[in-house]
Amino acid sequence: MQKNRASLPHNKASFWHTLIQQRQLVLMSVPMLLYILLFHYAPLWGWITAFMNYKPSKPMFDNLWVGLDNFKWLFSRQEFFLAIRNTFAMSVITLVFNTVSAIVLAVMLNEVKQRRFKRTVQTVTYLPHFLSWVIVVGLAQSMFATDGAVNQLLMSLGVIQSPVFWLGDGKYFWWLVGIIHVWKETGWNSIIYLSAMSAIDPALYEAAEMDGAGRLRKILHITLPGIKSTFVILLVMNIGMLIGGQSEGNFDIPYLMGQNLLIDWSQTIDIFVLKYGISMSQYGRATAAGIFKSVVAIVLLLSANTIARKLDEPTLL
Numbered sequence: 001m002q003k004n005r006a007s008l009p010h011n012k013a014s015f016w017h018t019l020i021q022q023r024q025l026v027l028m029s030v031p032m033l034l035y036i037l038l039f040h041y042a043p044l045w046g047w048i049t050a051f052m053n054y055k056p057s058k059p060m061f062d063n064l065w066v067g068l069d070n071f072k073w074l075f076s077r078q079e080f081f082l083a084i085r086n087t088f089a090m091s092v093i094t095l096v097f098n099t100v101s102a103i104v105l106a107v108m109l110n111e112v113k114q115r116r117f118k119r120t121v122q123t124v125t126y127l128p129h130f131l132s133w134v135i136v137v138g139l140a141q142s143m144f145a146t147d148g149a150v151n152q153l154l155m156s157l158g159v160i161q162s163p164v165f166w167l168g169d170g171k172y173f174w175w176l177v178g179i180i181h182v183w184k185e186t187g188w189n190s191i192i193y194l195s196a197m198s199a200i201d202p203a204l205y206e207a208a209e210m211d212g213a214g215r216l217r218k219i220l221h222i223t224l225p226g227i228k229s230t231f232v233i234l235l236v237m238n239i240g241m242l243i244g245g246q247s248e249g250n251f252d253i254p255y256l257m258g259q260n261l262l263i264d265w266s267q268t269i270d271i272f273v274l275k276y277g278i279s280m281s282q283y284g285r286a287t288a289a290g291i292f293k294s295v296v297a298i299v300l301l302l303s304a305n306t307i308a309r310k311l312d313e314p315t316l317l
Helices: 002-021 023-051 069-074 078-111 115-130 133-143 149-156 170-198 202-210 215-226 228-240 247-257 260-266 269-279 283-310
Strands: none
Touching: 002 023, 023 069, 023 283, 069 283, 078 115, 078 170, 078 215, 078 228, 078 247, 078 260, 078 269, 115 170, 133 149, 133 170, 133 247, 170 215, 170 228, 170 247, 170 260, 202 215, 215 228, 228 283, 247 260, 247 269, 269 283
16 A cells, blocks of 8 residues: 555656646647537536426526426337337448448458559548538439339349339338448448558468468458457447437438338437427427437447457457
């Protein structure tokens, strides 16, 4: 105990010494820190409206306090449970599709030896990331329309006999969201895996080749294990964002592509919050739904982080 106490002043001095040495980096981080505090933490005071029958026309604390009534109302609505189901379903499909496609593309590009071809493919695949979701959804609606290119191609190949109503049948909606995500984000998501692959020691490949390993075995026993830590970190982050952070999957595509015919498959928690908070002015109930989403996201993140730690894998916390 005495030894630990004696080391405290040294540790504190070391901390301040390091802080002074890296003052340029600290100053560079100040704007981002202020941004996070201002736009992510400061608005949390508004969560108290979840316990009120909030009316904007009244001063904040003159509104009627209703306790947990908004939460009770929330969990008595089948519409809300459908929104939870849709959010999880689309987020899981998007996570699986994006992760698998990004790793496959990164592995394929890593195996390409011609730099010009590799850079061309990489540029073409990550350019859709910079397109607006409005443009992407517009293109998807044209492609998957009853007279669109997808139906025309499938009929010409004899896969289907008549056009499929892709955009109006709920059983296709979640999968369309995943496919659209793959087209838009695969190239961008593959960049970090390519970076991880570039850090693998080339001597490992040379040794494996001398031992008679083919391309597939080198991928299975060197490339994939080499990006394992990167995969785990990204997976933990994405699991934490399954319900609370994948805004594109949880809002943009369902909001732009959803219609009354698909409401039971397209309405997510974010759209539920928008509907009751803005369209119907039920701010307390909408805030309660937002709090639920945030709490579940934190639980998912901590759970994934704990599992990764128990498996002796890299963690976020």
